[in-house]
Amino acid sequence: MYAFKLLTFIVFSIILIGCGNLNQAKEPNFSIQINSKTNIISNADTLNINLVNPKNLKIDSIYLTLDNSKISKSTSLFNSTLGQKIIKAKVYYDSQIDVLIKNIIVVNKNIPKIYSYEIVNTYPHDIKSYTQGLEFYNGKLYESTGQYGESKLRELDYKSGDILKNVDLNNSYFGEGLSVLNNKIYQLTWKEGRGLVYEVNNLKQIETFKYGQSKEGWGLCNDGKRFYKSDGTEYLWLLNPNTLYEESYIQAYTNKGKLTNLNELEWVEGFIYANRYQKNGVAIINPKNGAIEAVIDFKALKSKVTKHDGLDVLNGMAYNQTTKTLFVTGKRWDKLFEVRIIKN
Numbered sequence: 001m002y003a004f005k006l007l008t009f010i011v012f013s014i015i016l017i018g019c020g021n022l023n024q025a026k027e028p029n030f031s032i033q034i035n036s037k038t039n040i041i042s043n044a045d046t047l048n049i050n051l052v053n054p055k056n057l058k059i060d061s062i063y064l065t066l067d068n069s070k071i072s073k074s075t076s077l078f079n080s081t082l083g084q085k086i087i088k089a090k091v092y093y094d095s096q097i098d099v100l101i102k103n104i105i106v107v108n109k110n111i112p113k114i115y116s117y118e119i120v121n122t123y124p125h126d127i128k129s130y131t132q133g134l135e136f137y138n139g140k141l142y143e144s145t146g147q148y149g150e151s152k153l154r155e156l157d158y159k160s161g162d163i164l165k166n167v168d169l170n171n172s173y174f175g176e177g178l179s180v181l182n183n184k185i186y187q188l189t190w191k192e193g194r195g196l197v198y199e200v201n202n203l204k205q206i207e208t209f210k211y212g213q214s215k216e217g218w219g220l221c222n223d224g225k226r227f228y229k230s231d232g233t234e235y236l237w238l239l240n241p242n243t244l245y246e247e248s249y250i251q252a253y254t255n256k257g258k259l260t261n262l263n264e265l266e267w268v269e270g271f272i273y274a275n276r277y278q279k280n281g282v283a284i285i286n287p288k289n290g291a292i293e294a295v296i297d298f299k300a301l302k303s304k305v306t307k308h309d310g311l312d313v314l315n316g317m318a319y320n321q322t323t324k325t326l327f328v329t330g331k332r333w334d335k336l337f338e339v340r341i342i343k344n
Contacts, residue, residue: 029055030091032102039102042255043077043289044109051089051100063090082106082290083234083251083258108255113294115284117339120325124161127306127334129154133177133187133220133264134318134327137200140164141318141327144178144187151175153187153196153203158327158336167203169196177219177264179227181241186227188217195220195244212246213237219265221272228272228287230265234258236272236290250290252283259283259292266317268326273317280314296341298328305333 034041035048050073051062064071065088066080089100125131129152133144141158145151151169156162169175174190184206185198195217197207211217214231221228227239229246234253237246252259252274262283264275271293272285280299283292298314305311312331319326320338329336 027054029053029057029093029098030089030100032087032089032100034087034102034104036104040105040107041077042109043080043082043106043291045077047071047075047077047104049073049075049087049089051091057093060092060094062092064088077106080106080289081250082108082253105253105257107253107257108289108291110291110293111255112283112292114344115294115296116342116344117296117298117326118342119337120323120340121338122304123158123336123338125329125334125336126161126163127308127332128310130312130331131316131329131333132175132331133179134316134329135178135180135221135266136318136320136327137180137185139322142178142180142185142200143316144175146175146190146331148172148174151189153178153185153198155203161336165203167198167205176217177221177230179220179222179265181222181224181227186220186244188220188229190218191216193217209244214246218263218277219274221265221267223267223270223287228265228267230262230274232261232263232277234260234262234290236262236265236274236285236287250285250287252285252290252292254292264315264317266319266326268319273319273326275315275317277315278313282317294343301328301337302330302333304337305330305335308332 031052033050067085085104087102091098130146132146141156143154149171153167155165176188176190178187183200187196193211195209198205214237216231218232219230229237234251235249238248261277262274263277266273274283282296284294310332314330316329325338325340
């Protein structure tokens with residue numbers, strides 16, 4: 001009996017010692033440091049990476065990547081897109097490999113410029129339209145409206161405000177942004193994870209498409225080659241125009257940080273104009289890297305529309321290639337404003 005108790009005590013002690021060792025945090029062999037204590041760095045800077053080696057282990061080689069693209073220990077960020085990035089280091093030593101991860105944020109080097117505008121014309125607009133998206137195509141203005149049970153796709157005579165064609169969406173759809181490319185209208189829905197495609201001439205729905213990582217649909221525009229889609233975050237997703245597959249993304253950032261709630265989008269002379277939901281401003285985004293190049297404050301426009309209980313926020317932009325002017329309205333606004341942007 002004594003021998004059994006002694007054996008039990010020894011085994012129990014070994015288990016306790018083993019558990020104690022398991023609970024002790026293992027000191028890492030290596031860690032990554034960069035030339036920023038906050039891990040935030042400008043795209044005007046050079047990213048310098050230092051591998052900390054506290055145990056002085058003999059390193060055979062190091063393989064570094066930034067968002068899966070190979071980099072060196074000293075890499076210019078001039079051509080980098082902005083936003084959250086992942087540095088990965090594969091360290092080869094003593095016939096072993098350690099994989100290290102470090103999260104950083106790349107911000108824009110410049111403070112956004114402030115643009116102003118002048119009102120060129122004012123036109124009537126359906127006061128009942130919960131406007132989500134506007135776009136000109138071949139001289140005609142198309143509008144998408146929202147709210148369950150109220151969502152529509154329309155072709156408008158913008159000068160008179162007359163509705164030339166109208167399609168009511170299924171009550172299960174909440175209409176969002178739209179864009180027109182190659183004689184087809186692409187209309188987003190909000191939380192339904194589905195986009196709708198129509199023939200531009202008769203507004204006949206011909207197909208649908210599903211979203212990818214962008215769980216919701218907010219705004220949509222195109223540069224003639226691809227679509228840019230917003231989902232209410234700082235992300236703008238780049239969609240293949242044929243498959244509508246989300247191939248990549250950019251993140252909208254200023255010199256300080258990210259810009260969220262990106263909503264209605266419009267392609268204007270090589271830049272993306274993005275209305276921010278519940279805000280009075282529009283951000284002008286560089287599609288190459290996500291940099292906020294400038295902002296426009298449209299707050300004064302809301303004071304020029306008829307006040308009523310259903311009046312809501314600024315939303316809806318359409319660029320007229322012929323007049324080189326921007327058309328702006330809002331949710332349940334009775335006016336459509338034609339403005340000319342002034343780059344101060």
